[in-house]
Amino acid sequence: MTYPMMQHIPLKSAYLCQDCNCIGNCAEQCPACASSVLLNLSCVLDREPETVVAAETHSGPRFYPHPVAEFTAMVA
Numbered sequence: 001m002t003y004p005m006m007q008h009i010p011l012k013s014a015y016l017c018q019d020c021n022c023i024g025n026c027a028e029q030c031p032a033c034a035s036s037v038l039l040n041l042s043c044v045l046d047r048e049p050e051t052v053v054a055a056e057t058h059s060g061p062r063f064y065p066h067p068v069a070e071f072t073a074m075v076a
Helices: 041-045 067-075
Strands: 015-017 038-040
Touching: 038 041
Parallel strands: none
Antiparallel strands: 015 038
């Protein structure tokens, strides 16, 4: 059984062809179909992590007591 040779392309030089959906490392044209409609993947995938700021009025997740335990406490 033969395995295809794996290629590793750094994200900074990875381009997605919009015509044939192949990924290559040439910014000029797609190596598979010679199209020039390319998307630089580092612009989309290599972003700074977004900081999510919680609203001050949010008190966090709500935990509801188990209904049977609450009923037992009310009856006792």
